Amino acid sequence: MNVPEGLFYTKEHEWVKIDGNLAKIGISDHAQHELGDITFVELPALHAPCEQFKQIATIESVKAASDVYAPLSGKISAVNNEVVANPELVNQSPYEQGWLLVIEITEESQLANLMDAEAYKNYLKENM
Amino acid sequence: MENKKTPLFEQHNKLGAKSAPFGGWLMPIQYEGIINEHQWTRNNCSVFDICHMGEFMIQADALLSNLDKVLTQNLVNMPLKTCKYGFMLNDNAGIIDDVIIYRIEQDKWMLVVNAATAPADFEHIKKHLAKDNVKIDNVSNSLAKLDLQGPLSREVLVEIAGEGILNLDYYGFDYFSVLGENIIISRTGYTGEMGFELYINNDKVIDLWNLLLENKNVKPAGLGARDTLRLEVCYPLYGQDISLKTSPLEAGLASFMDMKKDFMGKAAIEKKQQQGLGKKLCCFQTESRRAPRHDYEILVNNQKAGIVTSGSYSPSLGCGIGMGYIAEQYSDIGTEISLEHENIKINAQVVKRPFYKKGSLRG
Numbered sequence: 316m317n318v319p320e321g322l323f324y325t326k327e328h329e330w331v332k333i334d335g336n337l338a339k340i341g342i343s344d345h346a347q348h349e350l351g352d353i354t355f356v357e358l359p360a361l362h363a364p365c366e367q368f369k370q371i372a373t374i375e376s377v378k379a380a381s382d383v384y385a386p387l388s389g390k391i392s393a394v395n396n397e398v399v400a401n402p403e404l405v406n407q408s409p410y411e412q413g414w415l416l417v418i419e420i421t422e423e424s425q426l427a428n429l430m431d432a433e434a435y436k437n438y439l440k441e442n443m
Numbered sequence: 444m445e446n447k448k449t450p451l452f453e454q455h456n457k458l459g460a461k462s463a464p465f466g467g468w469l470m471p472i473q474y475e476g477i478i479n480e481h482q483w484t485r486n487n488c489s490v491f492d493i494c495h496m497g498e499f500m501i502q503a504d505a506l507l508s509n510l511d512k513v514l515t516q517n518l519v520n521m522p523l524k525t526c527k528y529g530f531m532l533n534d535n536a537g538i539i540d541d542v543i544i545y546r547i548e549q550d551k552w553m554l555v556v557n558a559a560t561a562p563a564d565f566e567h568i569k570k571h572l573a574k575d576n577v578k579i580d581n582v583s584n585s586l587a588k589l590d591l592q593g594p595l596s597r598e599v600l601v602e603i604a605g606e607g608i609l610n611l612d613y614y615g616f617d618y619f620s621v622l623g624e625n626i627i628i629s630r631t632g633y634t635g636e637m638g639f640e641l642y643i644n645n646d647k648v649i650d651l652w653n654l655l656l657e658n659k660n661v662k663p664a665g666l667g668a669r670d671t672l673r674l675e676v677c678y679p680l681y682g683q684d685i686s687l688k689t690s691p692l693e694a695g696l697a698s699f700m701d702m703k704k705d706f707m708g709k710a711a712i713e714k715k716q717q718q719g720l721g722k723k724l725c726c727f728q729t730e731s732r733r734a735p736r737h738d739y740e741i742l743v744n745n746q747k748a749g750i751v752t753s754g755s756y757s758p759s760l761g762c763g764i765g766m767g768y769i770a771e772q773y774s775d776i777g778t779e780i781s782l783e784h785e786n787i788k789i790n791a792q793v794v795k796r797p798f799y800k801k802g803s804l805r806g
Contacts, residue, residue, distance in 0.1 A: 351461075351667070352478040354756035355732040355763075373787070375734055377477040377756050378667060380787070402732070 316439065317344040319410055323386065323426060324435035325368075330410065331386045331429060338387050341414040342374065342405065345439055350376040353402045358394040358416055365389060365418060367425050372415055374405065385418065387425050393417035449494035450587055450645045451652055458663055466558035466682075468495040471665040480668035481758040484634055485802075488593035489664035490655045493640070494648065497561030498586045499568065501552040502578040510552065512707060513571050514544060515691065515700040521546045526614045526629055529699050530691055531567060532708025536715060537687035538694075540564050541679070543631060545616060553627070553642075555588075557681045571707070587648035592638035592672075594803040595660045600639055603654060604628060608639075613805050622647050622654065633669060635676030635802030671755050674764060675799035677726055683737060684724060684752040684766055690715060693768065694724045695796075722749060723774040726798060727791040729763030729782070732756060735791065736765075739784040743773040751782060759799045763789065 318324070323331040328346035332339040347353065355375035365371050365385040372383035394416045398404050405413035430438060446469040455462060460471035471492060473480060483489055505511040505518035516529030523546055531539040540560045545553035556564045565581045572579060591600060600608045604619040608628070611617060616629030624647055632638030643651050655661050670680070679685045685694050690708075692715050700712065729735065735754030742748055754765030765782070773780070774793065782789040 351473060352476050354478075354734065357733070375732075375756065377671060377734075377758075378472075380734075380736060 316348065317410070318432050318436050318439070320432045322410070322432060323429035324432070324438075325384065325386045325429060326438065327368075327384045329383060329386050333426070336420055336423075337392060338389070338418045338420050339414055340383075340386060340416050340418060341409055342383065343435070344409050345443075347406050347409045347413070350374065350379075350381060352377050353405045356398045356402045356405065356415070358399060359391050361391055361394060363391045365391060367422075367428065374402075383415065386429060387418055387420045388422050389418040389420040391416055392419040447495070449492055450648050451492045451494065454649060454652055455492065455663075460663075460665060465666055466495055468558055470495060471663070473665040473667045474663050477665070477667035477671060478758045480662065480664035481671050483662050484593045484636060484664055484668060484672055485759060486594065488591060488595040488599050488658075488661045489668070490652065490661055491590040491592065491664050491666075491669055492652070493588040493590050494645075495558040496588055497556040497558060497564065497581065497583040498588070498642065499554045499556065499565060500580045500582050501554065501568075501572075502550060503552070503572065504550050504576065505552075508573045508577045509571055510568075512705055513568055514542070515706050515708070516544060517701040517704050518544065518546070518552070519704075523548065524615060524617055526616055526631055527699075530696075531564065532690070532706070532712075533687065534708060534711060536690035536692070536708040536711035538681070538685045538689060538691065539567055539687065541681050541685060543629075545627070545629065547627075555640075559682060585645055587643050587645045589641045589643070589648065589651060589655070590632055590634075590638065590669075591641065591655060591661070592632045592634040592664075593636050596636070596638050597806070599655070599658050599661055600628070602658070611639075622650050632804075633678055634672040635678075635797065635799060635804050636672075637803040637806050670753075671758055674753055674755055674766070675757055675759055675797065676802060677766065677796040677798065679724070679766070680753060689724075689768070692716065693720045693722050720771055722768040723771055724752070724766055725749075725769045725774050725793050726764070726766050726796045727780060727782075728760070728794045728798065729765075729789050729791040731789070732762060733787075733789050734763035734765070735767070735782045735789060736784065739767075739782045739787070739789075741767055741769055742781045742783055743769075743778065745781075748773045748780065754782075757798060763791070764798050765791070769793070
């Protein structure tokens with residue numbers, strides 16, 4: 316599984332890319348692989364508030380509907396409408412074109428609750 | 444209890460399958476992906492490992508043995524080498540199982556039953572069959588089953604089993620010489636496409652699997668695609684769409700009962716016919732790509748009207764599709780319904796079955 320360096324990860328398999336006070340969010344390669352063919356993505360409204368580890372989006376595959384959780388608290392500053400129109404982008408390019416949304420973060424200290432690439436790789440090894 | 448594995452388990456691993464428990468078996472759900480496998484079956488030909496399903500061999504006169512009474516279909520008028528789809532019902536007309544009946548000889552039958560229900564089915568049949576001049580064997584553990592499905596399946600099979608395959612009508616079967624064995628091949632399936640079901644002894648099934656996959660038109664498909672394929676043509680899945688709690692009447696499957704003969708559960712069926720059904724198994728299509736799921740509630744005008752029994756994204760239609768029981772007064776074609784679960788709310792419409800109408804089933 317592809318686990319790029321420089322990103323943060325959650326136990327629920329979201330990834331986070333930090334750029335100043337903005338956090339770009341998606342699901343990991345492992346997550347898209349586990350879900351299989353992704354057929355539907357529901358994203359939150361712009362400017363909606365979100366809270367760390369609370370549900371923020373929904374992804375459906377052929378087999379099931381799954382929740383996506385906010386890795387950090389803040390408010391939604393961008394959503395990727397491309398994945399709403401073409402959900403398969405999440406399978407094809409989970410870290411690039413398949414990104415889901417951007418959070419303007421309010422509590423940088425919450426990053427301590429996330430894993431770096433090394434820790435996430437170990438987490439996958441231990442739990443799979 | 445640990446899940447059973449089919450003789451093909453290692454083959455699936457080699458092909459990179461993702462497996463999961465189904466009916467007490469660890470079964471391949473997908474290989475390269477459900478949507479690709481679904482489309483390949485609709486356009487080419489797929490092979491499915493269906494070894495988990497149960498088979499009973501029965502030597503019995505249909506009437507004298509009571510076998511005809513245990514099943515809703517008329518066995519007496521079945522031509523040799525044909526199959527029928529039917530039910531075993533309990534006295535309340537609840538469905539014990541849905542089965543395919545094969546008439547091999549005048550007094551020789553094969554019943555093909557669901558994996559999870561096979562042991563209970565066997566006990567039920569044994570209990571109600573006469574003891575004299577009857578022989579019933581559960582051959583599920585020694586007989587393997589592969590399904591070959593898709594518009595190219597007939598050509599693929601001719602190469603392996605000979606031109607005799609071309610003589611099989613829909614729901615007909617015969618014995619064919621394959622890999623030095625005499626095996627039953629029927630023109631049946633669960634996908635809505637031209638297709639066949641092959642029954643071969645366990646010790647030869649790996650060879651047959653690999654032989655089929657040597658043809659470049661054939662790819663393996665898992666139970667994930669099997670489920671989306673059958674749902675697009677509105678075939679019920681036992682344990683989900685039909686069960687002990689439903690009768691063939693509300694499931695819209697009355698045509699698989701012969702009301703001119705006697706069978707277990709018939710009295711309850713007649714009573715239901717007089718009293719009215721209350722609910723009906725309906726098909727519905729969503730307005731978006733969002734799919735209904737098993738156990739979502741069905742609402743009409745904000746009133747609870749039923750429950751979803753099967754649901755999925757439809758690869759052929761590009762939207763959500765499902766089946767579920769809806770109160771009769773809301774079951775008309777065209778009724779606008781809402782499918783709800785926690786914070787999910789999906790708009791849908793009751794539609795005519797099947798969803799997918801272009802299948803190559805009848806050739």
